[in-house]
Every structure is written in structure tokens, then in C-alpha cells.
Amino acid sequence: MKSDRSMHKPPxxxxxxxxxESHQNGQHNTSVSESDDVLLRIxxxxxxxxxxxxxxxxxxxxxxxxQTLLNSIYTELYITEGESEGVNEKHEVLQIESVSRxxxxxxxxxxxxxxxxxxxxxxxxxxxxASFSQEPEGDRKKPEIRTVLTKGIAGIGKTVSVQxxxxxxxxxxxxQDIAFMLVLPxxxxxxxxxxxxxxxxxxxxxHPELKDLDPKKYNDCKMLFIFDGFDESRLQLNFCQSLCxxxxxxxxSMLISDLIQGNLLPSALIWITxxxxxxxxxxxxxxxxxxxxxxxxxxxxxxxxxxxxSDESQANRIISHIKTSVSLHIMCHIPxxxxxxxxxxxxxxxxxxxxxxxKTLTEMYxxxxxxxxxxxxxxxxxxxxxxxxxxxxxxxxxFLKLAKLAFNQLLRGNIMFxxxxxxxxxIDVSEATVYSGICTxxxxxxxxxxxxxxxxxxxxxxxxxxxxxxxxxxxxxRNMEALEYFMQEETRMEPKYLWLAELLKKAVNKSLESKxxxxxxxxxxxxxxxxxxxxxxxxxxxxxxxxxxxxxxKISCYIKKLNxxxxxxxxxINLLHCLTEMNYNSLHEEIQAFVKSENYRTKLSLAHCTAxxxxxxxxxEVLDEFDLKKYKTSDEGRRRLxxxxxxxxxxxxxxxxxxxxxxxxxxxxxxxxxxxxxxxxLSNNDLQDSGVKFLCVGLKNPHCKVEILRLxxxxxxxxxxxxxxxxxxxxxxxxxxxxLSNNDLQDSGVKFLYEGLKNPHCKLEILRLxxxxxxxxxxxxxASALSSNPSHxxxxxLSYNEPxxxxxxLLSDRKMDPHCxxxxxxxxxxxxxxxx
Numbered sequence: 001m002k003s004d005r006s007m008h009k010p011p012x013x014x015x016x017x018x019x020x021e022s023h024q025n026g027q028h029n030t031s032v033s034e035s036d037d038v039l040l041r042i043x044x045x046x047x048x049x050x051x052x053x054x055x056x057x058x059x060x061x062x063x064x065x066x067q068t069l070l071n072s073i074y075t076e077l078y079i080t081e082g083e084s085e086g087v088n089e090k091h092e093v094l095q096i097e098s099v100s101r102x103x104x105x106x107x108x109x110x111x112x113x114x115x116x117x118x119x120x121x122x123x124x125x126x127x128x129x130a131s132f133s134q135e136p137e138g139d140r141k142k143p144e145i146r147t148v149l150t151k152g153i154a155g156i157g158k159t160v161s162v163q164x165x166x167x168x169x170x171x172x173x174x175x176q177d178i179a180f181m182l183v184l185p186x187x188x189x190x191x192x193x194x195x196x197x198x199x200x201x202x203x204x205x206x207h208p209e210l211k212d213l214d215p216k217k218y219n220d221c222k223m224l225f226i227f228d229g230f231d232e233s234r235l236q237l238n239f240c241q242s243l244c245x246x247x248x249x250x251x252x253s254m255l256i257s258d259l260i261q262g263n264l265l266p267s268a269l270i271w272i273t274x275x276x277x278x279x280x281x282x283x284x285x286x287x288x289x290x291x292x293x294x295x296x297x298x299x300x301x302x303x304x305x306x307x308x309x310s311d312e313s314q315a316n317r318i319i320s321h322i323k324t325s326v327s328l329h330i331m332c333h334i335p336x337x338x339x340x341x342x343x344x345x346x347x348x349x350x351x352x353x354x355x356x357x358x359k360t361l362t363e364m365y366x367x368x369x370x371x372x373x374x375x376x377x378x379x380x381x382x383x384x385x386x387x388x389x390x391x392x393x394x395x396x397x398x399f400l401k402l403a404k405l406a407f408n409q410l411l412r413g414n415i416m417f418x419x420x421x422x423x424x425x426x427i428d429v430s431e432a433t434v435y436s437g438i439c440t441x442x443x444x445x446x447x448x449x450x451x452x453x454x455x456x457x458x459x460x461x462x463x464x465x466x467x468x469x470x471x472x473x474x475x476x477x478r479n480m481e482a483l484e485y486f487m488q489e490e491t492r493m494e495p496k497y498l499w500l501a502e503l504l505k506k507a508v509n510k511s512l513e514s515k516x517x518x519x520x521x522x523x524x525x526x527x528x529x530x531x532x533x534x535x536x537x538x539x540x541x542x543x544x545x546x547x548x549x550x551x552x553x554k555i556s557c558y559i560k561k562l563n564x565x566x567x568x569x570x571x572x573i574n575l576l577h578c579l580t581e582m583n584y585n586s587l588h589e590e591i592q593a594f595v596k597s598e599n600y601r602t603k604l605s606l607a608h609c610t611a612x613x614x615x616x617x618x619x620x621e622v623l624d625e626f627d628l629k630k631y632k633t634s635d636e637g638r639r640r641l642x643x644x645x646x647x648x649x650x651x652x653x654x655x656x657x658x659x660x661x662x663x664x665x666x667x668x669x670x671x672x673x674x675x676x677x678x679x680x681x682l683s684n685n686d687l688q689d690s691g692v693k694f695l696c697v698g699l700k701n702p703h704c705k706v707e708i709l710r711l712x713x714x715x716x717x718x719x720x721x722x723x724x725x726x727x728x729x730x731x732x733x734x735x736x737x738x739x740l741s742n743n744d745l746q747d748s749g750v751k752f753l754y755e756g757l758k759n760p761h762c763k764l765e766i767l768r769l770x771x772x773x774x775x776x777x778x779x780x781x782x783a784s785a786l787s788s789n790p791s792h793x794x795x796x797x798l799s800y801n802e803p804x805x806x807x808x809x810l811l812s813d814r815k816m817d818p819h820c821x822x823x824x825x826x827x828x829x830x831x832x833x834x835x836x
Contacts, residue, residue, distance in 0.1 A: 035214075039221075042213050043179055049209045050181065051170040054163045070160075070167060079150075079161070079293050081110045112161045113174045115148050115291055116224075116269055145288040147260065147270040151279050152293035154415065154460035155336030158273040161293060162228050178269070179221040182207060184256075186233040187416045191452045192252055193235050199246040199255055199264060218246050224269040225259055231278035232416045239283055260286050277518075295333040298668050304335065308342045318345045323673050325359045326617045327580060336459045340368050347371050360581050361521075362528025365465040366537045369399075372442050392540025399541060401427050402443055403470035406463045410522060411485065415463060417455040429453075461521060468525035469541065475503055476542055486510055500530060501554035508559065508575065512567065520574040527555070528581035552582050573614050604633040609640035616644040622676045623648035628656050645669050650679040654710070658682065660691030670698030670706060678705060683712040683739070689719040696723040700730050707734050712768070713742040718749035728756030728764060736763060741770040741797070750778035758788035768797040779807030783814050790820040798825070 057070040152158045166181050168174045184206055192205065200215040235253045243250055243258040246265065258264040260272070260282065272282065296304060302319050309315040322328050322341060331337045344367045348354050358364040373391045378384060392399070405425040409417060419429045442462060446454050457463040474482035475498070483498065486506040507526055511519040528534055530552065535545035559575045567575070604612070609631070616623070626648035628638050635657040642662060645651045646669045653666075662685070669675055687695075692711065698704055711720075720743070727733060745753075750769070756762055779798070786793060796811075803811075815822050 038212065039179075039217065042210060045209045046180060046207065047170040047172075049207070050166055050183070054167045054170070057160065057163070070164060079110055079112055079115075079291055081289065081291055110291060112165055113168060115150070115271070115289065116145050116175075118144050146262065146266075146268075147272070147287050148289045148291060149279060149282065149287045150271065150273045150291045150293060151276045152273070152295075153334065154275055155334045156293050156295045157335050158293050159228055160335070162226055162271070162273060166226070175224075177222060178224050180210075180223045181226060182223060183226045183228065185228040186231075186235070187229055187446075187454050187456075189227075189252060189256070190232070190234045190416070190418070191454065196249050196251060197255065198249050199259075201249070202252065202255055215246050218265060219267065222267070222269070223265065224271060227256065227260075227270070227272045229416075230272050230274035230282070232414075233278070234414075237281070239286070262286070296335060296338065297333075298671075301329075301332045301338060304338050305342060308339070309346055314346065314349055317349060318342065320673055321345060321357060327361060327577060328359070328364065331361065337461065340364065340459070340462075344368050344371060360528055360583075361461075361577075362465075362525055362531070362534050362581050365462065365525070366534055368462075369442065369465075370537065388537055389540040392538065394540075396541055399466075400470070400473060401425050402457075403466040403473065406457065406466035407470040410463060410467045410518070413518065415456055415460050419453065422455065464522040465525045467522050468529055469538070471503075471507075471526060472529045473542060475500065476544070476546075500548045500551040501558070504530065504551070504555040505558050508555075508562075508578070511574070512562075517574065524574060524577045524581055527578040531582055552584070556582070556584050573610075576615060604631060604637055606634070606637055606640060609633055609637040613641045613643040616647055621647065625650045625652065627652040629654065639665075642666065643669075645677060645680075646672055646675060649676050650681075651677060652681050653685070654681045654683040656685060658685040658687065660688055660694060663687055663691035663694040667694045667696075667698030670695075670704040671701040673703055675703060675705065679708040680706050681708075681710040682714065683710045685714055687711070687714040687716070689717055689723070692716060692720040693723045696727050699727045699733075699735070702732070705734050708737040709735060710739040711743070712739050716740065716743035716745065718745060718752060721745055721749035721752035725752045725754075725756030728753075728762040729759040731761055733761055733763065737766040738764055739768040741768045741772065743772055745769065745772040745774065747775055747778035747781070750774055750781050754781040754785045757782070757785035757793070760789060762789060763792050765792055766795040767793060769801070770797050770799040772801060774798065774801040774803070776802075776804035776807040779803040780810055783810035786811075786814040786817075786820055786822060790814075790817065790822075792821060794821045795824040796822060 055070055150158055150161070162183075165175075166183065169176070169178060169181055182203055184202075188206070192202075197205070198215075200218075203210055235256060237253055237257045237260075239257055239261055242261075242263045243254055244263055255264065259268065260270055272279075274282075301322070305319050305322075306312075306315050309318060318341070322332055322345075328341065332341060341364060344364055345357060348357050348367065358367055370388050370391060373395055376395070377391065402425075405417065405421065405427065408425065409415070409421060414421070422429055443455065443457055446456075457466065471483065471486075473479075480487075480498070483503065486503065504523075504527060507519070507523050511517065511523045514520075529538065530548050532545055532547050532549075535542055539545055556579060559579060562572070562575060612631075616626075623644070626644050628641060629652065631638065631641055633641070638656045639658070639662060642653075642665050645653070645666060651666075653662075663682075666680070666682070669677065682695075692714070699706060699709070714720075721740070724738070724740070728735065743749075749772070753767075757764065757767075778801075782796070782798075798811075811825060814820050815825050
């Protein structure tokens with residue numbers, strides 16, 4: 001144990017260690033020692049500065065009351081190497097809604113702290129000895145992975161991952177071979193985009209603690225440049241220019257371009273984070289590795305709510321409610337949406353007279369706006385106001401200006417705003433602090449780079465909600481000029497009244513024109529606000545409400561027709577959401593129409609499979625049977641269809657080339673509240689023992705109601721029997737029929753099953769162990785189990801095994817026992833043995 005501890009001792013940053021390394025490199029003079037001493041002090045000061053800056057995490061706006069120590073609540077997000085198919089072509093919420101990726105991701109998971117290490121290399125976990133200098137010139141090699149691009153949708157946790165990466169380094173836990181982590185967020189780079197700097201000068205703008213660092217050391221030290229939020233960049237990067245000197249003055253755009261290309265400081269590491277749609281602007285030849293942050297898994301969602309909500313009963317109610325809405329549950333893959341949901345539901349559950357809690361996105365965000373406005377009243381005006389109309393009327397001017405800002409900037413693809421953007425919408429910059437203060441958790445202001453200001457909504461989806469609110473407000477007030485974006489050229493010339501169905505139709509068409517789906521969530525909110533119940537909640541802003549039921553029927557018919565007009569399946573998902581936001585409850589009919597269409601009879605693409613699975617989930621209709629094999633698609637397509645298991649009574653998944661990862665996905669289904677699944681056939685898939693272990697986690701869950709489980713021909717061994725036995729011993733285990741035939745279980749496996757079968761909690765009635773290489777010893781174990789628990793097992797199939805005479809007799813005696821319920825014993829080879 002002593003030697004093992006020494007391997008993991010923290011790196012030595014003492015002056016003696018550095019001098020010793022300098023001595024080994026042939027450097028003996030005093031000036032080198034003094035230089036190292038200065039370098040050490042600069043590094044320690046840099047680490048201290050970053051630690052203070054990044055040790056706290058803020059939810060919502062960065063106010064003191066919102067801060068929590070990052071290390072106390074951080075849950076490592078699911079990050080994979082590689083990217084999802086079509087990641088740049090669809091709205092990022094749709095990416096998170098491609099639930100099959102979540103369930104059966106084939107990507108390789110990677111720890112955030114290891115993103116610059118090759119996955120194939122099994123490096124020892126011990127830290128390297130302190131060394132912030134690169135190797136001597138003659139031995140220097142380029143890092144195997146120099147530039148990492150990390151993608152992820154807004155609010156998924158990219159910046160928090162960066163923050164944790166920096167904090168772990170600053171506290172001496174990881175990546176100690178790096179001397180400096182230089183953080184240059186694009187939202188702050190935008191503020192100096194028109195200025196000229198040398199690289200050294202630019203770094204001092206962001207990291208003044210490096211003022212004593214000699215620029216000549218840049219090539220000798222291992223540096224990591226972190227460019228967070230590339231999607232927020234307003235720089236014009238040019239990858240055709242070349243700059244090599246850190247002291248040469250140039251534009252900020254050129255400095256960043258040359259750092260990424262490797263012209264400037266080729267030995268430096270580069271980490272870029274970005275939302276997916278913007279990432280394609282960086283030429284792929286300059287990227288060594290692409291990773292993707294995929295957010296919270298189902299278990300992490302629950303973990304978040306339990307940490308966030310101290311009242312256990314309330315936390316359980318929130319988790320149960322989220323699971324009842326497919327739309328809300330999937331959106332909770334995004335950590336920021338979990339925070340919004342927790343804020344709303346926690347407040348509403350405190351009220352005694354609450355009738356209905358939000359089930360759609362529009363309802364959730366409308367209540368979020370009301371709750372934040374109510375909190376503003378209490379904090380700034382010390383008034384308690386419960387009437388929603390009065391609440392919104394008091395802040396109407398502010399909210400409408402913010403809504404205009406949201407819409408204008410959404411069309412331009414901006415999520416960060418500056419003084420010029422605010423002035424365009426009539427927001428006095430000198431009052432922007434008042435806006436961000438009044439709106440608390442909705443609109444935020446950040447001070448960066450010498451107290452310069454940058455503004456944003458707390459999340460892109462909040463901006464999209466406000467943008468929809470602005471368009472609907474303009475519609476109600478007949479402001480046709482503001483609606484010009486949606487009008488065709490021929491109608492722009494004659495401003496006239498527009499029926500709501502026409503506006504929604506034009507908004508849908510505009511969203512479909514956009515390849516990246518930029519307006520998809522906006523369109524979903526716009527449909528939701530058209531519902532009278534949501535208008536009533538917003539009447540302080542909208543001044544009057546209208547019942548648009550006829551218009552809603554018209555737009556529903558139009559959306560249904562679009563399915564026949566060849567709308568891509570992944571975009572069709574969003575149109576289904578629009579129907580859900582309007583409380584349109586005939587999605588089951590849409591599924592049937594899709595299944596009967598030509599798209600279904602021909603080979604389904606991966607996108608079709610994703611869409612079809614999602615439609616099954618959204619319909620909330622329980623299927624009597626889901627036969628995965630009948631769908632004409634690839635193996636990956638079938639994996640994408642797996643989420644439909646969540647809404648069927650019988651799942652036939654036999655012979656579909658599923659793997660252990662599929663078992664993990666199915667196990668997640670089994671743990672779902674109100675899952676209707678009663679029969680599960682996974683036979684003839686290469687699940688192996690590891691897959692069955694995943695599956696058994698779900699089978700042991702108290703929500704699981706599976707009575708029939710078939711695992712014939714799944715490459716299982718005795719280890720699977722051990723896992724299954726633990727399920728059979730569970731209190732209220734629902735299993736009544738189990739098929740483990742055609743697996744290499746042997747006697748050792750049957751001994752494990754014996755432990756489960758003899759348990760009084762085991763209610764198994766049918767057990768099939770045909771072709772399992774069971775001999776006399778295994779038959780003896782089964783006979784003992786029948787003696788201990790004779791009341792349930794009534795059918796036992798042991799065909800094609802080798803029991804010997806004594807094995808036959810043991811089970812025959814058990815069958816004749818009047819206390820034993822066993823009435824069917826299939827053992828074909830037993831007869832052969834008897835005849836001999």
C-alpha cells in the first residue's frame with residue numbers, strides 16, 4: 001500500500017523540484033533558478049485567481065444568494081467522444097429529443113478531465129512530477145491531441161464542465177503538467193473585437209495576474225487556451241492568414257484564428273466549446289478531437305431534483321410529475337431546464353389552492369415568468385401580489401421591450417447582447433441594471449473586462465419564449481409591421497388583418513425553411529400562447545384574450561397535412577409538439593397514419609426511426625404489442641426505435657442484433673413510473689452477462705411489472721444466473737415466466753438460480769433451461785429448490801441436458817410430491833437415458 005500511495009502523491013511545485021529539473025537539463029546558473037522562482041510565483045498566483053473565480057456555481061443570475069460551492073453539487077455530465085448524426089442540421093432541442101441517442105448511445109464516454117488524452121492509451125492515474133516547461137527543443141513533440149472541440153446545446157453544461165476542469169487544475173487534482181489555463185470567453189472577446197493587441201497584451205486584458213510573465217516563456221511552458229462559447233462569437237475569424245510572433249500587434253480575430261490553426265504557439269493546447277450549429281465554422285482539419293456534452297441521464301435528473309429540493313416528499317412529487325409528461329421529461333436532460341422546472345413546481349406545490357401544474361413547455365415558462373415577477377414585487381416593492389394580471393401589468397413595458405429584443409436577436413442568431421442591441425429596442429442602457437434587477441432570473445447582466453457590460457436571457461429557451469410572446473402581442477394589437485418577417489412578398493404591400501391560423505401557418509413554414517431549425521422552439525411557444533388558458537395567465541401583457549378554437553382546428557389540419565408533404569421526420573417531431581402545446585389529443589391517429597404511409601413500408605431511415613419512436617411516446621397510447629423486428633431498418637435504426645418499449649404491454653425484441661447497451665436502455669424503461677410492460681422477449685441477441693446485469697437493475701425496481709422474460713440464446717453464463725437470482729429474491733418480484741434456454745449456464749449457474757428459486761419471495765411459475773449443459777449436480781439443486789419452495793413452479797423445461805439417472809429420479813420424486821405444484825416436466829434426453 002505504501003508504494004501505491006507514493007505513486008499518487010500530489011505533484012511537487014517547490015523551488016527545489018524545479019531547480020532539480022533545471023539541473024537535469026544542464027542548466028546550472030543562478031539566473032535560471034531565479035527565473036524558475038518567478039515562474040512558480042506567477043503560476044501559483046494564476047491558480048489562486050482562477051480558484052476564487054470558479055469555485056462557486058450560480059443557478060440563474062450570478063447573485064450572491066444563488067451561489068453554491070461547485071464541488072459540493074457537481075455531478076459529472078455524460079460526455080462522449082465523437083458527435084451525434086446530423087448534429088448541425090437540426091434545432092438543438094430536437095437533438096436532446098433524439099432520445100434514442102440517450103438510450104443506446106454508441107459513442108465512447110470520456111471524462112472531462114481526460115479530453116486531451118488518447119482513449120486508447122491506458123495511462124497510469126498518478127500525476128506527473130511538476131513540470132511546466134516543454135521538453136527540450138530536440139525532443140519536443142507535438143501533443144497527440146492539440147485542439148478539442150466540445151459541442152452541446154445551450155444550457156447542457158459546457159461552461160460548467162469548463163469551470164470544473166479549471167477548478168480541479170487550480171486545486172492541484174488533475175492535469176498538473178499544464179502550466180497555465182488561459183480562459184478567453186467569446187462573449188468577452190466580442191467587447192474588444194475592434195481593438196489591436198499582441199497575444200501577450202490580449203492575455204493581460206483577461207489575466208492581469210500574468211503581468212510579470214516574460215513573453216519569451218510562452219514557448220517553454222505548456223499552455224491551454226480555453227475559448228468558451230464559440231456560438232456567441234461576433235469575431236470574423238480568418239483561417240487563411242498567418243501570425244507567428246506573440247509580441248506582434250494584430251486584430252483579435254487574427255490572434256484567435258492563428259492560435260486555433262497552430263501558427264501561433266503550435267505547442268499550446270486549445271479547447272473550444274460551442275453550440276452545434278456554429279461549430280461547423282471551424283475547419284475540421286484544425287480539430288484533433290470532437291466531444292459532445294449530452295446532459296443529464298434519467299438517474300441524474302432525479303439526483304438533481306433531490307439535491308435541489310430539500311423536502312423529500314415534494315421532490316418525489318416533482319419527479320413523478322415530470323415523468324408524466326414526455327415533453328418535460330426529455331427537456332430535463334438540460335440542467336438549466338431542471339432548474340426552471342424545480343423553481344416553478346416547488347413554488348406551485350407550496351400553494352394550497354393550486355388546481356393544475358404545468359404539463360407543457362408554454363405552461364411551464366408562463367408560470368416561470370409569473371413566479372419571477374411575484375418575487376420581484378416582494379423583493380423590490382415589498383408587496384405580495386397574487387393576481388397574475390396585476391403582476392404582469394406592473395412590468396408590462398419592461399417585458400415587452402425585452403420580448404422585442406428576444407425576437408430581433410433570435411432572427412439574427414444571437415444569444416448575447418451588447419449596448420447597441422439594447423438601444424435598438426428602446427432599452428436605455430443606463431437602466432439596463434434596473435431591467436436585470438427587476439427581472440431577477442429572466443434577464444441577466446454581466447460585468448466583464450473592466451466593468452464592460454454584456455446581457456442575455458438566462459437560457460436560449462427563455463429568449464425563444466419571449467420572442468413568441470412578442471409576436472403574439474403584435475398580432476393581438478394588429479402591428480403588421482412587426483409581423484413582416486412572416487409575410488410573403490405579395491402580402492407585404494397591403495397590410496391587413498391576419499387570421500391566427502394564417503400567422504401560425506406562416507410561422508411553421510418559416511421554421512421549416514431553416515435547416516438548423518432555429519425557429520422550432522419559438523414556433524412551439526407561439527402555438528402554446530394561442531391557447532386561451534395560457535392567454536388568461538398572460539392577460540396583464542396581452543390586455544385581452546380570445547378563444548381561437550376554430551383557428552386551432554385549422555392549424556392542426558394543416559400540420560397533419562404536412563406529414564404527407566414530405567416534411568423530414570426529425571422536423572415533424574417539432575410539429576407534433578406544436579399540437580401538444582395546443583392540447584390537441586389525437587396523436588394516436590397521426591401515428592397510425594405514419595405507420596400506414598409509404599415511409600413506413602419502405603426501409604426506414606435513422607431519422608424516421610427517431611421520429612416514429614418519439615410519436616409513440618408522445619401519443620401516451622399503450623400498444624398491445626411492439627414487434628421491433630417487423631420494422632424495415634438498420635440495426636442502428638432498431639436501436640433508435642427502442643424508446644417505444646416504454647409504451648407497450650408486450651415488447652418483442654428477439655433477433656434484432658441488440659447489445660448490452662440496449663439492456664441498459666431497456667432497464668431505464670423498467671424503472672419508469674406506470675410503465676405498462678408485462679412481457680419482454682430479448683432472445684437471440686448478443687446481450688452477454690454484462691447486459692443482463694444492466695437489465696436486472698431495472699427488474700429489481702419496485703416500478704417494474706414484467707411477468708414474462710425471455711433470454712434464450714443470449715450468450716449468457718453463470719454470472720447472469722447470479723444476477724437473475726437476486727431479482728427472484730426481491731420482495732414483490734413480478735416474474736412468473738423465465739426462459740434462459742440455449743445458454744452456457746452449466747451446474748454452477750443453476751446453483752445460483754437455486755438461491756433465488758428457494759426464496760419465499762420467488763413466485764416463478766415457468767422456468768425454461770433447455771440446452772444449458774446442466775448435469776446431475778444442477779438437477780439436484782433444482783430438486784432442493786422445489787423442496788424449499790414447492791408452491792409456485794408448475795412447469796420446468798430441462799430438455800437436452802445430461803442429468804444422469806439420479807438427476808431424473810430426484811426431479812421425478814419432487815413431481816410426485818403432493819405439496820409440489822410442478823405438473824409439467826420437459827426433459828427429452830431423460831427418456832433416452834432411461835432407455836439405455
